[in-house]
Structure formats: C-alpha cells, structure tokens
Amino acid sequence: MRMSRRKWVSTTAKVYIDIMRGTPVLVLLMLMYYVVMAPVNATGRPLYIAFVRHETVADYMLAVETITQMGYAIRGIVIDGMCSLFG
DSSP states (O other): OTTOSSHHHHHHHHHHHHHHHHSOHHHHHHHIIIIISTTSOOOSSOSOOOOOSSOOHHHHHHHHHHHHHTTOOOOEEEETTEEEEOO
C-alpha cells in the first residue's frame, strides 16, 4: 500500500508504518488495554468469593446463581483449565 499510486493511500500507509515501527510494543499493549478496554464496565472487584474445604458441584452452582442474581450473564466457566460453555 505504501507504493500505491494514490497519494492518500500511500500517505496513510506511511503514517501507519511510522507509528507502528516507532512505538514500543509495551506502549501499544497499554493503549489497547486502557483505551480500548476502558468502555468495558470493569470494577476490578471479584463477583463472587467463597472459602470452601472441598470443591463440590453445589459450590459452583451457588456461585453461578449468585452472580446471575446480581444481573450478570454468564457465558462460560473455566475450572482448572477445563472450559465449559453454556447457553
């Protein structure tokens, strides 16, 4: 695109390349995290905390019910690296 005959395409490509080459990856990641992800309403607080002696299915069901009652839609759960998606 930088070698395009259209001036606006080559200029846009040149600016993009200069920005991407001149900006460290860490800065780009921080921009993506703090600017792109900022509209996501994340408070940084856990939605559910429970201390259990032995994990049971009932513990997970209670957590899902509690979070659902708080108004959140649960799309999936990851437990011990095993992903379980549900409706």
